[in-house]
Each structure stands twice: as structure tokens, then as C-alpha cells.
Amino acid sequence: MTETLEAPGLAIDDATADRLFRTARTVTTFAGSDVTDEQLAAVYDLIKWGPTSMNVSPLRVLVVRTPEARERLVANMPEGNRERVANAPVSLVLAYDPEFHERLDVLVPHLPGAREMFAADDEARASAARTNALLQAGYLIVGLRAAGLSAGPMHGIYDGIDAEFFTESGWKGFLVVNVGSAEGAETSRPRAPRLEFDEVSQVV
Amino acid sequence: MTETLEAPGLAIDDATADRLFRTARTVTTFAGSDVTDEQLAAVYDLIKWGPTSMNVSPLRVLVVRTPEARERLVANMPEGNRERVANAPVSLVLAYDPEFHERLDVLVPHLPGAREMFAADDEARASAARTNALLQAGYLIVGLRAAGLSAGPMHGIYDGIDAEFFTESGWKGFLVVNVGSAEGAETSRPRAPRLEFDEVSQVV
Numbered sequence: 001m002t003e004t005l006e007a008p009g010l011a012i013d014d015a016t017a018d019r020l021f022r023t024a025r026t027v028t029t030f031a032g033s034d035v036t037d038e039q040l041a042a043v044y045d046l047i048k049w050g051p052t053s054m055n056v057s058p059l060r061v062l063v064v065r066t067p068e069a070r071e072r073l074v075a076n077m078p079e080g081n082r083e084r085v086a087n088a089p090v091s092l093v094l095a096y097d098p099e100f101h102e103r104l105d106v107l108v109p110h111l112p113g114a115r116e117m118f119a120a121d122d123e124a125r126a127s128a129a130r131t132n133a134l135l136q137a138g139y140l141i142v143g144l145r146a147a148g149l150s151a152g153p154m155h156g157i158y159d160g161i162d163a164e165f166f167t168e169s170g171w172k173g174f175l176v177v178n179v180g181s182a183e184g185a186e187t188s189r190p191r192a193p194r195l196e197f198d199e200v201s202q203v204v
Numbered sequence: 205m206t207e208t209l210e211a212p213g214l215a216i217d218d219a220t221a222d223r224l225f226r227t228a229r230t231v232t233t234f235a236g237s238d239v240t241d242e243q244l245a246a247v248y249d250l251i252k253w254g255p256t257s258m259n260v261s262p263l264r265v266l267v268v269r270t271p272e273a274r275e276r277l278v279a280n281m282p283e284g285n286r287e288r289v290a291n292a293p294v295s296l297v298l299a300y301d302p303e304f305h306e307r308l309d310v311l312v313p314h315l316p317g318a319r320e321m322f323a324a325d326d327e328a329r330a331s332a333a334r335t336n337a338l339l340q341a342g343y344l345i346v347g348l349r350a351a352g353l354s355a356g357p358m359h360g361i362y363d364g365i366d367a368e369f370f371t372e373s374g375w376k377g378f379l380v381v382n383v384g385s386a387e388g389a390e391t392s393r394p395r396a397p398r399l400e401f402d403e404v405s406q407v408v
Contacts, residue, residue, distance in 0.1 A: 009246025011352035012220050019215065020350075021253040021343070041401040042213025048398040049225040051345065053359040055396040061405040069408035103399060110393050131359055131378070134335060138342015139225070141255065146224075148215035155257040155335055165408065174335070189314050192259040194252040195307060197245040201265040204273035204369065 020145050024182070025191065027150040028084055031184030035090045035149060037063065040179075043143040050139035052132040054114055055107050058100035059136035060171045062093040076160035077176065084152065088178035093161055094140065095171035096133035101125060130174070137175050144177070150185045152178035224349050228386070229395065231354040232288055235388030239294045239353060241267065244383075247347040254343035256336040258318055259311050262304035263340035264375045266297040280364035281380065288356065292382035297365055298344065299375035300337035305329060334378070341379050348381070354389045356382035 007017040018024070040063060048057070064073045073091055074082050085091050101118035108114040118125045137153075144151040158173040166173065211221040222228070244267060252261070268277045277295060278286050289295050305322035312318040322329045341357070348355040362377040370377065 007246075007250070009243055010250060010350050011223065012350045016216050016220055017250055017350070021250050021347075024253070026255045037407060039213055040405075042211075044401040044404070046211070046214060046221055046225050048401075049228070050342070051230045051355070051357055053357075055398075057399060057404075059404065063405060063407040065407055103403075106397055106399065108396060110396060127361075128359065131338060134338035135342045135345070135357070138254070138339045139346060141339070142343060142346050143225075146214050146216045146221070151255070153255055153257075153339070155332065157331075169406070192312060192314060193310055194259075195261060195310065197248040197252075199307075200248070200261075200263065201244075201267060202369075202373070203241060203267040203269055 020142055024145050024150070025187040026152045027178070027180060027182070027185040028152065028188040029087065029186040030089055030150070030178075030180030035179050035181070039147055039149065043140065043147045043149070046146060047136065047139040047143035050136060052135060053128055054111060056100055056104065056128055056132055057107055057136070058096040058129040059133045059140070060095045060097050060169070062095060062165055062171070062173070064091045064093060072164050073161065073176070076158070076164050077154075078156055081154050081156070081176070084154070084178055085176065088152065089180045090178075092177045092179060093158070093165065093173045094133070094137050094175040094177060095166065095173045096129040097169070097171055098126065098129050099170060100129055133174065141177065144179060145182070148182055149179055150182040154178070224346055228349050228354070229391040230356045231382065231384060231386070231389040232356065232392040233291065233390040234293055234354070234382075234384030239383050239385070243351055243353065244296075247344065247351045247353070250350060251340065251343040251347035254340060256339060257332055258315060260304055260308065260332055260336050261311055261340070262300040262333040263337045263344070264299045264301050264373070266299060266369055266375070266377070268295045268297060276368050277365065277380070280362070280368050281358075282360055285358050285360070285380070288358070288382055289380065292356065293384045294382075296381045296383060297362070297369065297377045298337070298341050298379040298381060299370065299377045300333040301373070301375055302330065302333050303374060304333055337378065345381065348383060349386070352386055353383055354386040358382070
């Protein structure tokens with residue numbers, strides 16, 4: 001008998017497929033252990049390599065750690081998500097930088113006019129900022145799990161958070177993610193079903 | 205001497221960290237091997253478990269495989285990306301279903317009023333569709349790599365693709381992803397730099 005380590009159809013092992021997707025869950029009750037800035041930097045150093053259009057990389061991250069800052073964040077969450085945030089060890093506000101083009105001299109050396117192109121086209125810039133930051137948010141959620149952490153993302157309209165935290169940076173928040181150790185963490189409900197591939201796809 | 209298999213700060217091994225993010229690249233020239241629908245289904249069966257708001261799961265996937273369909277896709281790409289699409293073994297059009305709420309009876313059993321809530325609020329529905337489908341697109345790009353495939357995503361305005369392929373389904377395309385085997389695939393340029401964690405983050 002040959003032992004199969006790889007998940008069927010995949011090139012990664014079963015335990016990793018479980019850790020990243022199959023058994024990972026959105027956590028609502030954390031065991032309370034710390035999440036260090038070094039862990040978060042390791043996650044970023046993994047997922048920063050994920051692809052974005054032209055490498056524009058507009059994702060920005062606010063790490064909300066101190067009790068005082070966490071209170072300010074909770075006060076700006078929709079009521080239904082306040083307790084979740086209050087109970088998390090650390091929360092991240094994922095944001096995009098609408099002025100991401102200011103860094104394209106570093107990020108897009110292969111296309112010298114990229115900065116000026118985005119500077120001149122507000123609509124293209126806004127679309128690229130939000131679209132690519134959301135792709136990067138997907139990478140980041142996988143990356144947190146790859147570091148043994150649990151990620152609890154919450155989508156919402158976060159103008160209040162922008163006003164509270166981002167008046168200087170101009171960043172725009174779009175997702176709040178509670179982060180803690182995946183060990184001992186609990187979820188609030190049984191896992192909900194998913195649609196099958198043939199229900200969400202067409203082949204032409 | 206102890207052998208360290210895990211990447212620093214991560215709970216996955218170095219080879220997997222490389223495969224998913226660190227050495228994976230956006231491919232422009234594929235070696236030409238096939239990508240089967242079974243492989244794509246395996247990728248979906250992995251990433252379908254990724255979190256979305258309330259589990260709304262609005263991502264839809266058009267697999268463009270036949271020469272005739274591939275020609276129709278190429279004709280609707282911006283000129284600068286036509287050759288890339290023409291040279292790929294398979295391309296996916298990632299889309300969202302603006303009427304995703306019709307499936308929430310299956311997807312959101314934990315919140316019986318979810319379908320009606322989204323039916324009554326066009327703005328919330330449009331925002332949830334696009335935001336969550338983009339998160340899922342991030343998961344899918346990682347999932348393709350986890351299956352030993354290479355993913356070449358291209359962001360754009362795809363009204364032409366919607367008119368060509370989605371008049372019946374009503375889906376809205378937002379990302380075209382060229383897919384092929386990662387083996388022997390080539391990229392068009394050296395890897396561009398990324399920003400450091402302290403350049404994209406604030407800790408409060």
C-alpha cells in the first residue's frame with residue numbers, strides 16, 4: 001500500500017489543505033493567547049508575494065492592539081459585531097490606500113509611466129485600489145491560517161472607522177478581521193453548506 | 205541539529221510557502237499541458253470553504269476551454285492582454301452573481317431572513333456580491349497554486365465579456381485568470397519589489 005499524503009487533485013498535503021481551508025473556521029471565541037507583531041509580519045512577508053494588477057499592492061493594515069484603541073474600534077463596529085471584536089486578542093482593519101500610486105516608483109519599475117497614469121485617472125485608481133486590496137485580503141486570510149492563526153473577517157461599511165483612525169493616512173477600511181490562535185478557538189454555529197462546482201460554474 | 209521544516213513564523217512547510225506565495229509567479233508563457241475540469245473542481249472543492257460574509261459565496265466561474273469560446277474571449281480582452289489569453293491552455297472568467305441571494309436558502313440556514321434582507325436592499329446586495337467574490341478570487345488564486353497550477357490574473361472592465369457570455373446568467377465578470385501547469389511555465393519579467401510590513405501597517 002502506498003500512503004497518499006497529498007489531497008486528491010492537489011499538490012499540497014492533507015493537513016495543510018485542512019489548515020488553510022477545509023477545517024478552518026471563522027472563530028467567535030478565542031482561547032486568549034497573544035498574537036505578536038512578529039507573527040503578523042511573517043504573515044505579511046508570505047502574502048505580499050500574491051499577485052495584484054501590475055503589482056500595485058494597495059492593501060494597508062491597521063493592527064488594533066491596545067485596550068484604548070480596541071475600545072475605539074468596538075465603538076465604530078455595527079452593534080451585532082461589537083462583542084466579537086471586544087473578545088478578540090487582536091483585530092486588523094484591512095484598508096486600501098487611495099493614493100497607492102505614490103509608491104509605484106518602487107512597486108512597478110517595469111512600467112515607468114504607471115504612477116502618472118493612475119494619478120491622471122481617478123476612476124481607474126479607485127477601482128484598482130479596492131479590487132486589488134480585496135484580492136490581497138483573500139491572500140491575508142489564508143496567510144493568517146498558514147501561521148496557525150484564526151481569522152474572523154467581518155465585512156461592513158466602515159466610514160466611522162475611517163474617521164476614527166485614518167484621517168491622517170487617508171486609508172479606507174473595508175474589512176475588520178479578528179485574529180487569535182487557532183488552538184482552542186471556538187465557532188458559534190455548525191458549518192454552513194457550500195454550493196457544488198457544477199452549480200457555480202459553466203464550461204464553454 | 206534539528207531540521208526545521210516550517211517556514212519562520214509559519215505553520216506550513218517551506219515548500220508549500222514557496223508554492224503558494226514566495227516563488228509562485230504570474231505566468232505569461234505556459235508549457236502547454238492540459239488543465240482538466242476535474243483539477244478545477246478539486247481547486248473549487250478546496251477554496252469553497254473560505255469565509256465570506258454570512259457564507260453568501262457569490263463567486264461564479266466561467267471555464268473557457270474550446271477554441272471557439274477562447275476566440276470570443278480574446279476578442280473581448282483589452283488589446284494588451286489578448287496574446288496572454290490566446291497562449292493560455294484554459295482561462296477562467298471570475299464573476300459574481302448579482303442574484304446570489306436566490307441561493308441563500310441553502311447557504312445561510314443559520315439566518316432565515318437573509319434572502320429577503322438582500323432582496324430588499326439592492327445596494328447592500330451589490331456590495332456584498334462584489335466584495336465577497338473578490339475575497340473568493342484571492343482564495344481561488346491560492347487554490348490553483350495549491351493544485352500545482354499557475355494562475356495569471358488580469359483585472360479589467362469586462363462589460364464586453366458580460367455581453368458575450370453572461371446575458372442569460374446575469375453574472376458580472378471582474379477578473380480573467382489564465383491557468384496552466386506551473387511546470388515549465390515562464391514569466392515575462394523579473395519579480396517586482398514589495399513594500400515592507402512597516403510601510404503598509406500601523407499598530408495602535
